[in-house]
Amino acid sequence: MHRAAAAHFAARTWQSPQWTVRDLLRAKGSRTVSVVLPALDEEATVGGVVASVRPLLGSVVDELVVVDSGSADRTAAVAEAAGARVVHRGDVLPDLKPLPGKGEVLWRSLAATTGDVLVFLDTDLVDPSPDYVPALLGPILCVPEVHLVKGFYRRPLSDADSGGGRVTELMARPLLSVLRPALSGVIQPLAGEYAGSRELLEAVPFAGGYGVEIGLLLDAHTHFGLDAIAQVNLGLRRHRNRSLADLGVMARQVLATALARCELAAVTGELTQFVQVAGEWLPDTTDAQVPDRPPMAQVLGRV
Numbered sequence: 001m002h003r004a005a006a007a008h009f010a011a012r013t014w015q016s017p018q019w020t021v022r023d024l025l026r027a028k029g030s031r032t033v034s035v036v037l038p039a040l041d042e043e044a045t046v047g048g049v050v051a052s053v054r055p056l057l058g059s060v061v062d063e064l065v066v067v068d069s070g071s072a073d074r075t076a077a078v079a080e081a082a083g084a085r086v087v088h089r090g091d092v093l094p095d096l097k098p099l100p101g102k103g104e105v106l107w108r109s110l111a112a113t114t115g116d117v118l119v120f121l122d123t124d125l126v127d128p129s130p131d132y133v134p135a136l137l138g139p140i141l142c143v144p145e146v147h148l149v150k151g152f153y154r155r156p157l158s159d160a161d162s163g164g165g166r167v168t169e170l171m172a173r174p175l176l177s178v179l180r181p182a183l184s185g186v187i188q189p190l191a192g193e194y195a196g197s198r199e200l201l202e203a204v205p206f207a208g209g210y211g212v213e214i215g216l217l218l219d220a221h222t223h224f225g226l227d228a229i230a231q232v233n234l235g236l237r238r239h240r241n242r243s244l245a246d247l248g249v250m251a252r253q254v255l256a257t258a259l260a261r262c263e264l265a266a267v268t269g270e271l272t273q274f275v276q277v278a279g280e281w282l283p284d285t286t287d288a289q290v291p292d293r294p295p296m297a298q299v300l301g302r303v
């Protein structure tokens, strides 16, 4: 293992997080915590994710917000009924027309919340543990140098006990090992479950689509250093597994963002996939590029 990565792994990995809510409240002091749940058409699962966080509201969590990414289903109604505040992406920074994608709603969530620390959780999680948020908050509230805490976990794939995280294992981790080997001790670089300080999150650009996680990880390393990045074991994480074609587009976005953060630009924004139509294999080209949003501190006039 790369030397810096091995040292980082040893120093900043919590294999069995033990923080209790009482510990966290003591460490939190006067700081505030916002939990943000990005959601696009997640009526089947968003209620369960909100319910897993709701008991912490008023203690270690100060606000619980679902940022709706343009859902056409009952995501917003289900989230509200489960106890979250729902913000529609177009209602935050209304003068800016929303771009598509996950990164866009995470970026807008910075302007829709006030917490000193933000915790993001995906809303396609199946039976998420109520321990996720306390574990993610542990390092960021208790270790002053930490600005980003990634979750890691065992990942089932469909009916199998493991094998999930196909983009992570086949693309993101190999890519980091080549381009930024100091980060190769990060077990789940694409985890959608993470905590970040507002100081970090407002200071860096956000990739609009699925590049947002790799972008934040690389920028946290570039601007705050390895010591600012921690990871905690969240146990098991089950989610909706997307098709290979969907993951191809996701991988394209992750790759383009990683290259850009390493100052290697992608040549085009296109991805061509091949689909079988009436017995023939035909090209199907997507424009997979989503532009970056600038650091939120600039948009809010804080710098």
Ligand SMILES: O=c1ccn([C@@H]2O[C@H](COP(=O)(O)OP(=O)(O)O[C@H]3O[C@H](CO)[C@@H](O)[C@H](O)[C@H]3O)[C@@H](O)[C@H]2O)c(=O)[nH]1
Binding pocket: 038, 039, 040, 041, 042, 068, 069, 100, 101, 102, 105, 121, 122, 123, 124, 167, 190, 191, 192, 193, 210, 211, 212, 213, 214, 239, 240, 242, 250, 254
């Ligand atoms: O335009 C979008 C697309 C997705 N989402 C939400 O983002 C989350 C994750 O999206 P999903 O399509 O389920 O991604 P995964 O297959 O889970 O992909 C993994 O890899 C992605 C790329 O790094 C990360 O963004 C994810 O968090 C991570 O779980 C879900 O809650 C979605 O509802 C939006 O809010 N808007």
Ligand SMILES: O=C(O)[C@H](O)COP(=O)(O)O
Binding pocket: 155, 156, 157, 163, 164, 165, 166, 167, 168, 169, 190, 240, 241, 242, 247
């Ligand atoms: O994180 C990933 O690599 C993608 O979300 C794909 O995950 P899956 O292989 O578990 O569906």
